[in-house]
Amino acid sequence: MAGLLRGIARTAAVAGTATAVSNRVSRRQAGRWADQEGQAQEQQYAQQPQQQQYVAPAPAPAAAPSMADDMGSRIDQLKELGALKEQGILTEAEFAQQKSVILGTT
Secondary structure (H helix, E strand, O other): OHHHHHHHHHHHHHHHHHHHHHHHHHHHHHHHHHHHHHHHHHHHHHHOOOOOOOOOOOOOOOOOOOHHHHHHHHHHHHHHHHHHHHOOOOOHHHHHHHHHHHHOOO
16 A cells, blocks of 8 residues: 555656646746747837828818807897896896996996
8 A cells, every 4th residue: 555655646746746847838938929929019010100190180260250240149139138138037237237248348
């Protein structure tokens, strides 16, 4: 029985050592492959021409509204404001404040 235990112990020691060596070899090989892959990617990147980023052109400045359009818009706003005051939605003070904002006389 003692011979059997020695044989099992020897087999376990050999198998354990073989596993450890195999794992180390696998890790080293994986590291080498990763290094080679990294170098290949670096070379490939270096060989590619650098792409220029697209820059959208600045939008054209908006055309200034004509004086007549601006005045028509102000008149419409004042009419709406007057209607709100007549309906009692706005007080006299609120009406005066909004009117000065529309007319730009703040």
